[in-house]
Amino acid sequence: MAFQGATIVAAPNEFKVPFPSYLQISKVQFQKEFGSRLLAASSWDGTLRIFDIGKVGEITEKMLFHNGKSLLTCTFAGYNKIACGGVDHNVKLVDIETGMGTLIGSHALAVRCSEYNPQTNNVVTGGWDSAVKIWDTRSYGNGAASQTSVSSSVYAMDVHNNQILVGTKQRKIYLFDIRNLQEPLQVRESPLKYQTRCVQFFPNGEAFVVSSIEGRVAVEYVDQSNDQVKRKYAFKCHREKEADGTELIYPVHTIAFHPKHGTFATGGSDGIVNIWDPFNRKRIIQLHKFETTISSLSFNEDGTQLAIASSYQFEHENDPKPLPSNSITIRHITDPESRPK
Amino acid sequence: MSDFDVAFKFLLENPTMEVFIGFATQVEMMASRIPSDEMKSNILKVFTSILSDRKFHEIRVNEEVLRIYNLLAGCSQRLGATGVYEQIEKKGYFEKSLKFHLQWAEQYGKANNLEKFKHVLDLARDRLKSTMANNKIEAGFRDLADSYFKDDVDYLFLDPDNTMAIFDSRYIGKPKNRRRSSINMLRRGCPVVDPTKKNFFGPKTKSLLRSEFLDGENGFGTSPEEFRFALLNDVAGDEMDIEMDEETHIVPNNKTADFSIVKNENRRRQLSIVDEERNTSDEADSEKKSRIYSPIVATKDAIRVPLRNASFLNEKPPTTITLSSDTKLSAFDNESFGEIEKDNNEKLREMESGRKERTSSESEKSTRSQKSNVGLDILAENNCLEAHAAFSDTVHIGKERTMMHEEHTMMEDLKSLASTQNVTTDFSVYCDPDPTFVVHSNAVNSEDVPRGLNMRYDEQSPEHQEVLKPKPVVEVGAMDDASYNTPPSTKTTEKYWDDSLIVGFTPGNVITSTPAAHIPFVNVEDYFGNTQNIEKPQEERPQFVIPDATGILQNRLNRRKSTAPAKQVEVETKPTPFDESLSEQLGRRLSLGPEEMANKLVEAAPVEVEETGRKDRRRSEVIRQENNPWDxxxxxxxxxxxxxxxxxxxxxxxxxxxxxxxxxxxxxxxxxxxxxxxxxxxxxxxxxxxxxxxxxxxxxxxxxxxxxxxxxxxxxxxxxxxxxxxxxxxxxxxxxxxxxxxxxxxxxxxxxxYHEFGSLLDNINNSKDPNWHISCFLLVQLAKILEQVHECGIVHGDIKPDNFMITRKIDMGWEADKLMGTDVFVVKLIDWGRAIDMSRLKEREFKGRAGTEGFDCPEMIDGRGWTYQPDFFGYAATMTVLISGTYSKVVGSELGDYSLDVDIKRRNKLRDPAMEIVKDYLNIPSCSQLPKWSTAIDSFTNVWRENFDISAWRQAAAKFNEACEKSKK
CATH class of the missing domain: 3.30.200.20 (Phosphorylase Kinase; domain 1)
Known part of the structure; x- marks a missing residue:
């Protein structure tokens, strides 16, 4: 019997959200409005749920919207609306109070990603049809405010101020200005050699992080000038060393930035959540292993809570039997756990 | 309510189409998790409502219901799957549904009933011929026929099919699935990767991933979401529909509308026309249409960039397949379905003819492995290739820089840090194994007078460090009392010990009885700065409080299992919660690889343990060179x-x-x-x-x-x-x-x-000022139990009120004698993790501490050897808690002088006997002069006999029972 370092953790800092365990979660997102306690979760059974997350673990379901077909993405769009999209190609805007959804438009294929730009009140969506579309949440009904296409299916997207970051199937990274979609600001090859899973901007918008299915994360700078380019780097993560010396590699599905510290959390198929300090290039903390693949992460507006969606994505050649339970856990994150050293 | 009930209830309250679709998905997801008979009864519940309740009248006839029927077919035994469908047929809801016929026919396919299969095929043809083209009807049946019937079944079909060649198996070793299934369509678009090879990512790597996600020479992999979507489609039976063609799409882009991501319609039969989408040139038209249909071809005005790299043409076309299930259609009315179809067909023909001209010059280059004659395939492929060509000039930062720098690799040494095991041990501070897995730290202020006595930790008192003479090798298994009924095999004379075990352990190795031998522990509360717990005032607690030096309030729950010995090394607490000192020690090391770190820790271990900790490390579990009974x-x-x-x-x-x-x-x-x-x-x-x-x-x-x-x-x-x-x-x-x-x-x-009444400690906490009757009653039991335990040659090692559970309430009918009798017990001794089996360790003595804070017996404190003493001490300590309601400290400085500073009121009948016992049990001369339990038993029994008062007893018993109630969990 091996002695393990029985490490110590403070009193319960983790709470589970009452979520049906057999449902697969595609995305979780905290509302970023100041003082908000809302968490949205979109699921493969076509439901969009919003929860009210209390500070001491009391969690209640506040809204339930049925889209019908599976939802792949959701994003809060202002203080009282939430956008969602999925395999039925539709982009819907749902009122949080009433739970009523309105179809504001659609893509030609499934809507894969959605993000919100509060400055311009725009929801940006990307789909498997290679299109990136912008929707105005205040006036809709006439289709997308603007749209463009990228090299291939959109697999990842993030929005920061007026910049849109898109990761595509062909491992290209696009940078757009939201005000002019026709002309991408930049198009570059992904720094990673394998399929892109997630892209996220730093809170200051000067750099971004890309993750792939090959257990690797890269940090790149928006500014392409020489000295900035030198600063970029990549590192391996979410890998397990096996007894025979080989490395078992897991995809990194999700990245979430701490809104204040500029540190970020990654979640992978290994069920592990790591929090990284990109400035010192170190890992700050690794959370305990969750039951299955981490499909989505989201920090709340002040960085004190991290929503962790653990949901098997059917990404493995051999599905585990029995299928793991899916869950959303709220982990309270303290300052030392998220601050750069 | 089960998950199913919850979902179903919601459906009943909200019988909308969207909710039903979601419900059907939920049921499909649940199907793999619950046993089939439960699923069956659930589904039957669904149908009773849906088929009868008026509010479901729309849903009832919608094809989505077929998903549920499909599941029912799967678990129906008596009727059988075919029977289920025959029943549905009788209802007549789905006469116009191709999907229904296909699903039905599939059941016959599975039953290998060609006759009936044909029957359904004919039915479908007849019924649907007015709404769709025959080859479309037949396409699905063909697929089924191929899957289930070995013989040549061409004769069944009206439309010739010479596209068998289309179905190459582009995947190696995958189970033969229906070719038209979404998964297979998806797979055909993926680059070919040998799935048996697990080292996709390079030598010495492994991955559990599906190979479909990998990029290859001839294309890019698909994403997990697309794969999952295809899986769901297959389950939902959507693959049956022809509408589930792959899609191609273009968003007309004013400037560079030159690329199109194309699908390869592989399963197109000779003349079947793909449901191409409408041209989105009329974008201004309802978005509704464009969302489903967009042209396979760029709009007429689009500029087509000529192919640059002809070599592309010789390769298999990269096709990205995305699936559009018929879900879009279901959003439409069923009526409009046919109509749109027709228009598209026409459009396609136009496009096709136009296209054929263009590609004639390239036709020989564009041979595909699929001998499809459909012009659209070529068209599609061409476009795709052009797109690739166009993009080959994409600006990128420069290969050498976009690729990962080895030298900049973060934590490159940690590449070997893969195993989470490693992490746990090496980054123990930074790992968070289980959130509620709390180890209570018993951080003691350094200012405290060291409890008990001189010895704070072994190192400081060299005089006690003499090594025990190695005892003669004891034969494990040889037990004096044969009545212990040990099996014959144990009576071997094999020697189990070796020298190292007896003499001690290699110096430098910290032996602890609990995990984490050489890893300095951090008081995580300090580290993570969870100060909120510390803030709570002590005054809240009733007097029955475990002295908790950290001041961290522990609720009753935690105290049930009282704080374990903290084998931690105290880190100096600084004002900031974030413990800098540890960080200095360890944090810097984060930049080292795990092996290096582990090495450093090991070599530093003895030093670490002493320096990063406090000088007065009263938690020293360091039992060096002594016998460790918990090894x-x-x-x-x-x-x-x-x-x-x-x-x-x-x-x-x-x-x-x-x-x-x-x-x-x-x-x-x-x-x-x-x-x-x-x-x-x-x-x-x-x-x-x-x-x-x-x-x-x-x-x-x-x-x-x-x-x-x-x-x-x-x-x-x-x-x-x-x-x-x-x-x-x-x-x-x-x-x-x-x-x-x-x-x-x-x-x-x-x-x-499970004991609902909690522990003895809970009980004490819940009863204020216990009457001596109760204490006496309990103490006698405790002593009797311990007597027997010792008789069996076992030392419990952790006697304290938390480790006794209350098994039952006091029966008010018991009389005085019975209460003191031989067969009334309301307590149970638990938590044997620290027990020592003396029967196999004859004539061994142990040294050093190991108990819970504050529960170290005098022998542990002053370094004498011990065997059964901890239990005596534990009993005495527990006794004081029972009688006075508070814990007491050991006072005295040498053998003969030890006592507990408990304060028992003079009028308490138990005072004298208790103090006697304290004296006896704390001043045990040696391991061969152990006291007797009968001392305590008799002593208390006498008090009982002499002073028993029935009414006082009744009251006390009632209070005890009340406390039981209060402790209930």
Whole structure:
């Protein structure tokens, strides 16, 4: 019997959200409005749920919207609306109070990603049809405010101020200005050699992080000038060393930035959540292993809570039997756990 | 309510189409998780409502219902799948549904009934010929026929099919699925990768991923979401529909509308026309249309960039397949479906003809492995290739810079840090194994006068460090009393000890009785700065408080399993919660690789342990060069001697995660874990419910502790062997019994009886100022139990009020005599993790501390050897708590002088006997001069006999029972 370092953790800092365990979660997102306690979760059974997350673990379901077909993405769009999209190609805007959804438009294929730009009140969506579309949440009904296409299916997207970051199937990274979609600001090859899973901007918008299915994360700078380019780097993560010396590699599905510290959390198929300090290039903390693949992460507006969606994505050649339970856990994150050293 | 009930209830309250679609998906997801008879009864419930209730009249005839029928067919035994569909046919809802006919026919296919299959095919043809083209109708049937009927079934079909060649198996070794299934369509678009090769990512790598996600020479992999979507489609039966063609799309882009991501319509039969989408040139038109249909071809105005790299043409076309299921259509009315179809067909023909001209010059280059004659394929492929060509000039930052720099690799040394195991041990500070897995730190202020006596830790008093003379090798298994019924195999004379075990352990190795031998521990509370707990005032607590030096308030729950010995090295507390000193020591090391770090820790261990800690390390578990009765090797050897108890199940694997409100399954049994009852140093106790709906307590311990199972089993065996009424009762009622044990490689799960009335400590806390009757009543029992335990040659090692459970309330009908009699017991001794089996360790003495803070017996404090003394001391300490309601400290400085500073009122009848016992049990001259339990038993029994007062007793008993109620969990 091996002695393990029985490490110590403070009193319960983790709470589970009452979520049906057999449902697969595609995305979780905290509302970023100041003082908000809302968490949205979109699921493969076509439901969009919003929860009210209390500070001491009391969690209640506040809204339930049925889209019908599976939802792949959701994003809060202002203080009282939430956008969602999925395999039925539709982009819907749902009122949080009433739970009523309105179809504001659609893509030609499934809507894969959605993000919100509060400055311009725009929801940006990307789909498997290679299109990136912008929707105005205040006036809709006439289709997308603007749209463009990228090299291939959109697999990842993030929005920061007026910049849109898109990761595509062909491992290209696009940078757009939201005000002019026709002309991408930049198009570059992904720094990673394998399929892109997630892209996220730093809170200051000067750099971004890309993750792939090959257990690797890269940090790149928006500014392409020489000295900035030198600063970029990549590192391996979410890998397990096996007894025979080989490395078992897991995809990194999700990245979430701490809104204040500029540190970020990654979640992978290994069920592990790591929090990284990109400035010192170190890992700050690794959370305990969750039951299955981490499909989505989201920090709340002040960085004190991290929503962790653990949901098997059917990404493995051999599905585990029995299928793991899916869950959303709220982990309270303290300052030392998220601050750069 | 089960998940299903919840979902169904919601559907009943909200009978909309969207909710139903979501519900159907939910049921499909649940299907793999619940047994089929339960699923069947659930589905039948659904149908009773749907078929009869008026509010479902729309849903009833919608094709989405077929998904549920499909599931029913899967679990229907009596009717059989075919029977189910025949019933549906009778209802007549789905005469116009192709999907229905296909699903129905599939059942006949599975039953290998060609006759009926044909019948359905004919039916479908007849019924649907007005709404769709024949080849479309037949396409799905063809696929089924290919899958299920070996013989040539061409004759069944009206439209010739010469596209068998289309169906190359582009995937190696994958199960033969229906070719038209979404998954297969998806796969055909993926680059070919040998799935048996696991090292996709390079030599010495492994991956569990599906190979479909990998990029290859001829294309890019698909994403997990697309794959999952295809899976769902297959389950939902959507693959049946022809509409589920792959899609191509273009968003007309003013400037560079030159690319199109194209699908290869492989399963197109000769003349079948793909449902191409409408041209989005009329974008201004309702978005509705464009969302489903967009042209396969760029708008006429689009500029086509000529192919640059002709070599592309010789390769297999990269096709990205995205699936559009017919879901879009279901959003439409069924009526419009046919109409749109027709228009598209026409459009396509136009496009096709136009296209053919263009490609004639390239036709020989564009041979495909698929001999499809459909012009659209070529068109599609061409466009795709052009797109690639166009993009080959994409600006990129420069290969050498976009690729990862080895030197900049973050934590490159940690590439070997893959195993989470490593991380745990090397980055112990930074890992967070289980959130509720609290180890209570008993941080003591350095300012405190060291408890007890001189010895704070062994190193400081060299005079006590003499090594015990190595005892003659003891033959494990040789036991004096043959009545212990040990199996014959144990009577071997094999020697189990080797020198190192006896003499001690290699210096420098910190031996602890609990995990984490050489890793300095951090008080995580300090580290993570959870100050909110510290803030709570002490005054709140009633006087029955465990002195908790950290001031961290522990609620009752936690105290049930009282704080385990903290083998931690205290880190100097600084004002900031974030512990800098540790960070200095360890944090810098984060930049080292795990091996280096581990090495550093090991070499630094002795130093670390002394320097980063405090000088007065009263928690020293350092038992160097002495005998450690809790040594794992020792225990293992002892355990090997007896056969494994039958209720113990050992697994090589890692334990499944135990969390509250979750089910846990092992060894064929399922336990429904409910709430956390309490936690200790390295164990958590949960309340759980067995399959038979029985309430149990599950102790989850990391690392695994099979020892406890062994000891409980041995106790029971030895007690029962004595054939004495009292011992029988004690064996059955007063000793923890492990009903089932699951031992994993990293943790253990012990299932035992659940006691709703909590522990003795809970009881004390819930009763203010206990009457002497109760204390006396209990103390006698405790002594009797311990007497028997010692008779069996076992030292419990951790006697304290938390470790006695109240098994029942006092029966008010018991009379004075009976109460003191031989067979009344209301307490049970639990938590045998620290027990020592003296019967196999004859003439051994131990040294050093190991108990809970404040519960170290005098021998441990002043360094004398001990065997059974901890139990005597524990009893005395417990006694003081019972009588006075507070813990007491050891006072005195030498043998003969030791006492407990308890304050018992003079008028308390138990005062004198108690103080006597304290004197006796704390000043034990030597291991061969142990006191007797009968001292305590007789003493208290006398007090009882002389002073018993029935009414006082009644009152006291009632209060006791009330306290039981209050402690209920």
């Amino acid at each position: 794992e090797n020792l225990r293992a050897r002892i355990m090997r001697v007896v056969p494994t108890p039958t209720n113990m199940h050992e697994f090589e694997t890692i334990s499944p995660k135990i969390l509250a409100m979750k089910s846990f399954e092992a060894g064929g049994e399922t336990y429904d874990i409910r709430t956390l009852l309490g936690q200790g140093g390295y164990a958590k106790v949960y309340k759980a419910i067995t399959e038979e709906k029985k309430m149990v307590a599950v102790k989850y311990e990391i690392p695994s502790c099979a020892w406890e199972v062994y000891i409980c089993d041995q106790m029971r065996t030895r007690l029962l062997a004595r054939n004495d009424l009292t011992t029988q009762i004690i064996a059955n009622q007063c000793i923890m019994q492990v009903t089932d044990a699951y031992i994993f490689s990293n943790a253990s799960l012990l299932v035992n009886e």
